[in-house]
Amino acid sequence: xxxxxxRRTERGMHMHQCSENWMxxxxxxxxxxxxxMKQILQFGAxxxxxxxxxxxGYAPDSEYAKAAAMTVCSGIASAGGTAILVPECTTVELGAxxxxxxxxxxxxxxxxxxxxxxxNLLPLTVAQENMICRNAAEQNPTEYGSILDGKSLRLLYxxxxxxxxxxxxxxxxEISTASPRLxxxxxxxxxxxxxxxxxxxxxxxxxxxxxxxxxxxWIFYEKLLMLVTMQHLRNGEDAALxxxxxxxxxxxxxxxxxxILRYASHSDGSDQEARQLAADQGYTLDAVILCAxxxxxxxxxxxxxxxxxxxxxPYYTVRRILRSEQEMxxxxxxxxxxxxxxxxxxxxxxxxxxxxxxxxxxxxxSITLMVExxxxxxxxxxxxxxxxx
Numbered sequence: 001x002x003x004x005x006x007r008r009t010e011r012g013m014h015m016h017q018c019s020e021n022w023m024x025x026x027x028x029x030x031x032x033x034x035x036x037m038k039q040i041l042q043f044g045a046x047x048x049x050x051x052x053x054x055x056x057g058y059a060p061d062s063e064y065a066k067a068a069a070m071t072v073c074s075g076i077a078s079a080g081g082t083a084i085l086v087p088e089c090t091t092v093e094l095g096a097x098x099x100x101x102x103x104x105x106x107x108x109x110x111x112x113x114x115x116x117x118x119x120n121l122l123p124l125t126v127a128q129e130n131m132i133c134r135n136a137a138e139q140n141p142t143e144y145g146s147i148l149d150g151k152s153l154r155l156l157y158x159x160x161x162x163x164x165x166x167x168x169x170x171x172x173x174e175i176s177t178a179s180p181r182l183x184x185x186x187x188x189x190x191x192x193x194x195x196x197x198x199x200x201x202x203x204x205x206x207x208x209x210x211x212x213x214x215x216x217x218w219i220f221y222e223k224l225l226m227l228v229t230m231q232h233l234r235n236g237e238d239a240a241l242x243x244x245x246x247x248x249x250x251x252x253x254x255x256x257x258x259x260i261l262r263y264a265s266h267s268d269g270s271d272q273e274a275r276q277l278a279a280d281q282g283y284t285l286d287a288v289i290l291c292a293x294x295x296x297x298x299x300x301x302x303x304x305x306x307x308x309x310x311x312x313x314p315y316y317t318v319r320r321i322l323r324s325e326q327e328m329x330x331x332x333x334x335x336x337x338x339x340x341x342x343x344x345x346x347x348x349x350x351x352x353x354x355x356x357x358x359x360x361x362x363x364x365x366s367i368t369l370m371v372e373x374x375x376x377x378x379x380x381x382x383x384x385x386x387x388x389x
Contacts, residue, residue, distance in 0.1 A: 045079035061088075084148045086150040099279075105128060110205070266345070356371045
């Protein structure tokens, strides 16, 4: 079943597939690195049809990023749309600026390529992908659009960070990141004068983070998301998580009488409540906000991190990228011994040992297999059974 879905993807029939797959050949809104400036101009014109306003940002110290962003803005304006240009920013700064500017779509141009998002740095919806990926006819607007200067909107990001931080930290954060701008932000606002050191290792785009302490070792991104989610649940709040996060979150939410809402990478429109909650909470979309939330909960309760981690439900995950036809056929046969159901993210399979998510790529050339179980041995066993058919 899954292999058949992946094959249909190549013919443009799968839910992850845009009607014309020449601009977003990979997952998660990443533009093809082979696009020339003429094609990027066309992409900008398509963006104008997907949203009334588009936020376009570019990385500091990159001539390619600046040129790509300017070209996209020109395409948007030439098709009658409105572009808000946010110069020399990080991805997460662009997200805050776009939210303030009420932009429905975002494009961030980095040193090595461009990436597109929906509002609040959420993944693009299927409808948006179909709109911006098509081979559109020549645009003939009744009037040209505009390119607005969004430089001042970058100033809103520090206020967003501060709104999530406690008045005083109870630890001394040490910052590690490849982004000078993120380093400056974190160094300025994540200041602690007492307590034990905690290392925050941020990705260069500000979308992921891991934490290190001498007592716990590394707490990687997925586990950190679960820790902060647990605090939201304890406070009597529901939480929004992406589909790829472990199903153990539902068990954890049930113990607090709350819900986990899931949003998809290629939404079909059925996850709007989850998307709105994710935007309101922010921590799954912006790792700097995740850091701020983590430090706030840490300051409020001063927990022993080892005990905090032990309070999470037991789960282990195994991930495999399946590229060969033989592997994908084997994975497709998991329906012969597991209960399966379709989700906006792919095929979800369950049995008494654990769960699996089979997520076809947009191109149809691979499937990501994500297996979850209560122990690593069981997770590996279940993954092996799926792949052996």
